[in-house]
Amino acid sequence: MEDQVKIKLEKFRELVRKIRGYYEAVGLMHWDLRTGAPRKGAEFRSETIGMLSTEGFKLIISDEMGDYLEYFTKSDIAEQLDDLDLKIVKECKKEYDLNKLIPAEKFQEYSVLTAHAQTLWEDAKETSDFAGFEPYLSKIVAMKQEFINFWGVKGTRYDTLIDMYEPDMTVEKLDEIFSKLRSRLVPLVEAIRASTNQPDNTFLKQLFEIDQQEKFGLFILEQMGYDFEAGRQDESVHPFATSLNVGDVRITTHYLQDDVTSAVFSSLHEGGHALYEQNVDVKLVGTPLAQGTSMGIHESQSRLWENMIGRSRPFWERYFEDLQQHFGPQLKDVSIEEFYRAINRVENSLIRIEADELTYNLHIIIRYEIEKMLFNEGLSVKDLPEVWNAKYNEYLGITPPNDGLGILQDVHWSGGDFGYFASYSLGNMYAAQFLHTIRKELPQYDEWIAEGNLLPIKEWLADKIYKYGKSLTPAEIIVNVTGEELNPDYLADYLEEKYKEIYKL
Amino acid sequence: MEDQVKIKLEKFRELVRKIRGYYEAVGLMHWDLRTGAPRKGAEFRSETIGMLSTEGFKLIISDEMGDYLEYFTKSDIAEQLDDLDLKIVKECKKEYDLNKLIPAEKFQEYSVLTAHAQTLWEDAKETSDFAGFEPYLSKIVAMKQEFINFWGVKGTRYDTLIDMYEPDMTVEKLDEIFSKLRSRLVPLVEAIRASTNQPDNTFLKQLFEIDQQEKFGLFILEQMGYDFEAGRQDESVHPFATSLNVGDVRITTHYLQDDVTSAVFSSLHEGGHALYEQNVDVKLVGTPLAQGTSMGIHESQSRLWENMIGRSRPFWERYFEDLQQHFGPQLKDVSIEEFYRAINRVENSLIRIEADELTYNLHIIIRYEIEKMLFNEGLSVKDLPEVWNAKYNEYLGITPPNDGLGILQDVHWSGGDFGYFASYSLGNMYAAQFLHTIRKELPQYDEWIAEGNLLPIKEWLADKIYKYGKSLTPAEIIVNVTGEELNPDYLADYLEEKYKEIYKL
Incomplete structure (x- = not known):
């Protein structure tokens, strides 16, 4: 040079x-x-x-x-x-x-x-x-519309926003992907609803001391390899992860006194995001490449840890006894199998971040459709609660009793993050595809989880995904790691296999 | 215009x-x-x-x-x-x-x-x-010396540093002020040492639960009018106050499990700094005038709250019962009078921030002299521990067992704050002079303190001092409020009166 x-x-x-x-x-x-x-x-x-x-x-x-x-x-x-x-x-x-x-x-x-x-x-x-x-919110949407004019309209106005979180993703592709996914999930959800083998999850809704919830959450973060010398966990209204630098990747959680699992799964979720950012190669530090490559790949990691690992049977074979020990009588008489079924109960619920793995995608589709209406079809912000409530009624058969449990539940829009939500479902799809490869390359995967030996899994992910940061594109990552392009069938296969077994379909 | x-x-x-x-x-x-x-x-x-x-x-x-x-x-x-x-x-x-x-x-x-x-x-x-x-530390001192060359040498090199914290203060003036103060305090300290009425303070050194210490500290901050909607208290190695903006003035404290008073007095001290910054007139916000006018005036507020209010008899007539109730058996059999005497026991100790009101000034004089040697007389940083230990031996008759309890005890030098320490003694002097005026203008002062009615005192200070921020000079403040220039006799009078009574001299 x-x-x-x-x-x-x-x-x-x-x-x-x-x-x-x-x-x-x-x-x-x-x-x-x-x-x-x-x-x-x-x-x-x-x-x-x-x-x-x-x-x-x-x-x-x-x-x-x-x-x-x-x-x-x-x-x-x-x-x-x-x-x-x-x-x-x-x-x-x-x-x-x-x-x-x-x-x-x-x-x-x-x-x-x-x-x-x-x-x-x-x-x-x-x-x-x-x-x-x-x-x-009206002002934020209006400014975002102005920005779209500056940025240039890709396909539709909403495409411009989606592309910011998931490069090269479009409304056209998403409509197709979501439709494919929906066509396989809807019958599954219906079969589940009709099943006579509904898991009981009433025991999850007792009073659980927040101190103990916190202790258990910190323990799980440690187990998954979250580095507390390079991060910390605090409380906030809406859980989030933020990477200040590679040695300072923080997460937050939110405790509910009457729900033992909400904070645990949010720690696993934000912990997944954080593992990604904590393990970016140091040589990328101080550059725009020292971060996750897209929101979809980012969410694949949060959802892999939250759902595919955190809501799996082997995980609780290892950790349920620990969870029991953090509380008094609350979970004393619950078996691992009962607990596993309870945390995977499929239910039409109001709050996205507390939804089960399966109906979660419906929460995303509602938001995706509403954002499309806002940016492509002239929906007014004033009418949001009405549209929101109508869609929840249509897709999930329930109506929020108030806007706090409805349209106001997510932080994203207040920060101007329109176009982000689709990333969550993309994350599910990427995650299922990664999981398929992990099982092939690490045949002891389930055994390791059942032993609480999570670090080799973290290392595999760090080596295949995390360390590259943004120096590879999402498309390069998924092809390099799994050998093929994004394919929603992996998620559908995974969900079918898991839920047919739980619901004995 | x-x-x-x-x-x-x-x-x-x-x-x-x-x-x-x-x-x-x-x-x-x-x-x-x-x-x-x-x-x-x-x-x-x-x-x-x-x-x-x-x-x-x-x-x-x-x-x-x-x-x-x-x-x-x-x-x-x-x-x-x-x-x-x-x-x-x-x-x-x-x-x-x-x-x-x-x-x-x-x-x-x-x-x-x-x-x-x-x-x-x-x-x-x-x-x-x-x-x-x-x-x-050597590098910091070397850079500070370079900066003095840029700033210009005032009188002596060390004068340049002092002037930054207390405008128009000089080595010459400080030598005189300290000498005057010393001439009145040394005989007092000697009389105290010779007194047969030594307060017992052994009961302060028991195990005190940190949770309870924290609760009590927060209660006291609330009582003195610290606004928790415009600040928060956290823990740090060395307590400090920092004003991020007028609506966000934070303080920290440091808990010692075997000492019940350390954290309380540090809350009062940092709380005093914070009251100053929280009550600066909003119209000064966003300007360099939205802060305390000098470190000396700033320390006058921390030390007024910590010592003149916090170590007074009326204060504990109101709050001692509360303190007792925060712990189990530890203070059960202690009377208010015993407690008051214990927290005012004069003792030659190693740690400045835990020193009594009287010998505190010796800790300052040691630092003042060492800084003078560093900047005016070519003392090498390498020799600091030796000089420090010798001076502690000379002035206080004790030698630090290690550097953590000696030369390394204060945060100031690591942040480059040379010339600051004198502000603490200046603060004592300003505070005693303000107190003299308060007693004249608020005749119910002692009664109010004994009732826990601290807010009118805070309001008086806010009105006379805090609201002006840096829009008045230290000299203007002291003259406007008390009617005369800084006069070290007020501090000597105050200390003599207080300690002669306690030690029955």
């Missing part, structure tokens, strides 16, 4: 690190707002988040960045770069091209708005006050 | 707010590092702190700032500004002139170094490893 190129490259890498620094600061301020920052400081804090996000944003689209990108994409310069630097340039160019057209003051307004709205949403959810929250 | 001036002023205020935003982010990252951030992220975090501090620093000395300051100090423009804006311009100009000469990369290096050193210091203190910490 010529000396001049080397010097330019160092400066470019420094600029890129600086952008990550802003992300880290903003990430910490968001985490703080949602885990215990004092109320009265929240509005000032939102201003500061807006200011710093904007400074980072300005760098992403700065003339300095533009000059570097032009320089490093010249063929005689590019051929001197190694593979990693080429990928960093490519990723920066993608961000640059995408955002160059958004005026910085628009971006700042949006950052302040969403930071503030996430705090307001917590209150709105608690008091079921959609009317109070609606003006903020 | 001309329109053009108005527009310029708005832009200037925006730049000023942006600088505060960087401070807020950096403040949160420091707080986080010291209250529970995962270890493995600390090094990356230090880089980010360095980067953001530098960005804020660059704005302080930016050409943009320089242009504004030149513009607003022109007489025809300045005369259009109101008093508040004139003061903001003055404060910004002071920061600009002071820092303009420091190269940004030096500043960044220093920020990264001190952020990192504060984390290393925690380990070094715990393991008494001065040798491991010494290279970092």
Whole structure:
């Protein structure tokens, strides 16, 4: 490499690190707002988040960045770069091209708005006050619509949003994938409903001391290989994972006193996200590649750990006795088999994050359809509760008693994350396909889980998926690891096999 | 005001707010590092702190700032500004002139170094490893010496550092003040040592459950009017207060299982700092005036609450029963009078933050003299433990058994805060002078304290001191409130009266 190129490259890498620094600061301020920052400081804090996000944003689209990108994409310069630097340039160019057209003051307004709205949403959810929250949500949607104009419409307006979380995914493809999945799952759900072998799960709904729930959750995180020297778990209204840097990947959970499993599964879920981020190759640190490659692949990890491992029989063969010991009489007379069936009871419920593995996809389809209506079909934000409630009634046969348990249940929209929800079902599909490969390559998989020997599984995932961060695309990952493209049949096969056995169909 | 001036002023205020935003982010990252951030992220975090501090620093000395300051100090423009804006311009100009000469990369290096050193210091203190910490401390001192050259030497090199925490204070004045104070306190300390009426304080050193200590500390903070909607209390190795914004002023404490009073007095101390920052006038927010006016005045508030209120007889007439109730048998048979005497026992001890009100000043004088030697007399960092131990032996008749209990006990130096320690004794002196005025203006003062009616005292302080933030100088505050300049006799009078009574001299 010529000396001049080397010097330019160092400066470019420094600029890129600086952008990550802003992300880290903003990430910490968001985490703080949602885990215990004092109320009265929240509005000032939102201003500061807006200011710093904007400074980072300005760098992403700065003339300095533009000059570097032009320089490093010249063929005689590019051929001197190694593979990693080429990928960093490519990723920066993608961000640059995408955002160059958004005026910085628009971006700042949006950052302040969403930071503030996430705090307001917590209150709105608690008091079921959609009317109070609606003006903020309307403003967020309106700004997102404006942004779509800047970003450029791909296929449909909603495609533009989906592509941000899952590159190259479209409404057309999703409609097809969801339809294929639905065609196999709907008969299964119906057979389950008709089954006379309904698991009893009433014993899960007793009073469970939160201290003990916390202890057990921390124990499980340790077992799965979450590194507490490179992270911590706190409480928040809505559980989340946030990667501040590779040595600081935090998760949160939410305890329900009358539900022993909610917090455990949320620890497994967020822990899955965190394992991904904690195990990204250190050489990617300080670059835009030091993160999961897409939200779909990210969710595949959270859902693999939450459901495919966490709701499996071998897992509880190992850990149920531990769970029992954390409480007094509550689970004393429950057998492992009863517990396993209970946590896999299929039920039409109101809350997405507490839904079973099977109907979960219906919760996603509702959100996917509503977002499509919002961005492609002119649905007004004011009408959201009505549409939401109608769809819950149609798909799940239940109507939320209030908006806190309905339209206000998810944090995503308050942060402007439209187009994200599909990732959860994509995650399920990726996960099932990965699981199929794991079972082939690690024949002792079930045995290991039953022994609580989870670390080799984490290592396999780290080696095949986590370490690459964003240096491979989702399509490259799924093909490299499993040998074929995304195929929803793996999820359908997995669910059929599991639930036919549980419900004795 | 001309329109053009108005527009310029708005832009200037925006730049000023942006600088505060960087401070807020950096403040949160420091707080986080010291209250529970995962270890493995600390090094990356230090880089980010360095980067953001530098960005804020660059704005302080930016050409943009320089242009504004030149513009607003022109007489025809300045005369259009109101008093508040004139003061903001003055404060910004002071920061600009002071820092303009420091190269940004030096500043960044220093920020990264001190952020990192504060984390290393925690380990070094715990393991008494001065040798491991010494290279970092040496580097910090060397950089501080370089900075003094940039800032300009005032009187002596050490004067330059003192002036940063207490404007217009000098080695010459401090030598005189300390000598005057010493001449009155030394005979008092000697008389106390010779007294046959030594209070028994052995009952303070039992096992006290930390949960209960925490509960009691939070109760006391509430009583003194600390606003938990605009702050929170956490644990850290060394207690501190940090003002992120006027609605988010956090404090920390440190619990010792075998000492019931350490955490209580540290809550009162940091709570005093926090009351100051929480009650700054909202119109100063987003300006460099939204903070305490000097470290001396700041410490006057922490030490007023900790000692003059918190170690007074009326305070415990109200709160001792509460304290007793937080524990089992530990304090059951102790009377209020015994407790009052115990917490005011004068003792030659190793740890500054646990020292009694009287000998505390000796701890300060040791540090003041050592810092003077470091910066004015060529003392090497390597020799610090030896000098420290010799001085403790000379002034207090005791030698630290290890460096963790000696030279490594304070956080200040790891953060580069040389010149700060004198503020604590200045704070004692200011506080005693304020107290003298309070007693005149609020004749029911003692009665109110005995009733736990602390809020009117907080209100008086807020009205006379807190609300002004940095919009008045320390000299203006002390004269406005008490009618005269700083006079160390008030502290000597207060201490003599208090301790002669306790020791029956």
